[in-house]
Amino acid sequence: MVLISFFVMHLLFAAAQDIDYCDVSAKSCDTLADKKLIFYDVNPPEGFNLRRDVYMRFAVMLAEAHKRGKRANYQLVLPPWYHLYHWKTTRDQKDWGSFFDLDSLKSYAPVLEMHEVMTKTPKLSIDRLYVLQNYEDAFEGGVFKEKWELSNSDCYYDGFWGYNNITVKEKICVRFQGKVSKLWELTTLHPSDTKIMFAHGEIPLHDTYGTKSYWDCRKSMKFNKNLVDMATKYVSENFKCNSEKCNTYLSIHWRRQDFLYGRKDLVPSVKGTVKQIDEALKKNKLKTEKIFIATDASDSEIKNLIKELKALMYEVFLYVPSRSELAIYGDGGVAIVEQIICARSLFFIGTHESTFSFRIQEEREILGFDSESTFNRFCPDSGACEKPSKWRVVQ
Structure with a gap:
């Protein structure tokens, strides 16, 4: 009787102090107390x-x-x-x-x-x-x-x-x-x-x-498996690649929206973008006509970009989530899928000072891509164009 009374009093005291208790017979006894x-x-x-x-x-x-x-x-x-x-x-x-x-x-x-x-x-x-x-x-x-x-x-x-x-x-x-x-x-x-x-x-x-x-911290930031599977399926179906390092497509991150106004000296026009993609493919002797685009551009800009690229006989791809995928994973999930697709491409061109591009470059470093295929940026149509910094992975 004394033992039971002591146990009850102990539980009441714990409740008053807002301390978590769990069943000692459970496999784990997780507490934040x-x-x-x-x-x-x-x-x-x-x-x-x-x-x-x-x-x-x-x-x-x-x-x-x-x-x-x-x-x-x-x-x-x-x-x-x-x-x-x-x-x-x-x-x-x-x-x-x-x-x-x-x-x-x-x-x-x-x-x-x-x-x-x-x-x-x-x-x-x-x-x-x-x-x-x-x-x-x-x-x-x-x-x-x-x-x-x-x-x-x-x-x-x-x-x-x-x-x-x-x-x-x-x-x-x-x-x-x-x-x-x-x-x-x-x-x-x-x-x-x-x-x-x-x-x-x-x-x-x-x-x-x-x-x-x-x-070490960056490497631990592995993506949700379902998002990785979605990106893997897209790359396999559209670019016939079943590995994390593909040679069948080029990818770009084409940042627009606020960059068009706040940082217009960093981004090219539609025609300037097409010219730089074409030059990158020819200069680096990349044997592909497939281009994946991750962008926040308006529908009209995207249509113009696709039109200009198709005129040069390039095949253009964008990731369009299903309604169910968007409902489950939202804009953040879609962004991650796009980043995974960009990270696996033969060659990547990003937008200067965009954290979206930075994260892709980090993924490519972790995957072991050559830095020359990773640290590339779009330049304005005219004027200076600072080369992007190369943040190499440290083992």
Whole structure:
């Protein structure tokens, strides 16, 4: 009787403290009670591929700390994909498993999906929300210095990915510049906090851009198997290739929309685009007439581009998802399928300063393509044309 009473009292105390318990007879007894969780979010206008890069900054930050035997109880919570500005059809919340192999992500860094956290508690209370802000002058005195300071200026955050059961105990405005690992200094301000969030996660910089740590993280970002299968089927049916490295087609990423206005000095006209594709095929003696196009161009621009290419006897391909594929995977899934197709092509031409093109170049580096077939860009019809940087994979 005494033992039973003690057990009941122990459960009541645990419930009062909001601690998770599970059946000891279960195969796994997963609990977050002894974990410290780091949440982050990104400026709403930022796109899918920049957000992938921000994830890597935080994932490397935690993975490197764990390697050094530090902060072993910290885990990174992946922010759901929600209402991205560039997505035209996807408005509902998507988790990371919709686009990536979650087991592969977890093999590199201690990450959790948001829904894994939310199923543990009906209400989530974040101890401290740090809203990061840029300094007005990053190069004060002509020198870039890593630094941060608590700010009295107003900082606004109203996100939480559509959840209405998340609250914050305290919001703190922070001017910040430097590498992402410097955020650990903020976590020491309130060492008893177990749930910490950083808004504007795009502000901290990579600790190890282009190093082995960077590429180890990047390699772990394997795509959702269903998306890989969709791309594989498309390549097999249209380009008669059943491997990850094909020699039967050229691919391009033709960025338009905001680039036509904000960065018009970086992109060519339709005729200029056709001329550069034709020259690339002839200069590199590529024996194919098949061209795959990934683009956000308007229907009229796409029609004009196809018309001009067909006049030179080229066969043009675009990936058009079915209604069911679009409903399940949304714009993000379609973008990944296009990137996989581009990554496997004989030769790739991208758009300068586009993160969509950057991600394709990284995939091609991982697959082992020659850099000369990967780091190519469209140039404006006239004027200077800076050659793209070559970020080689580090083993």
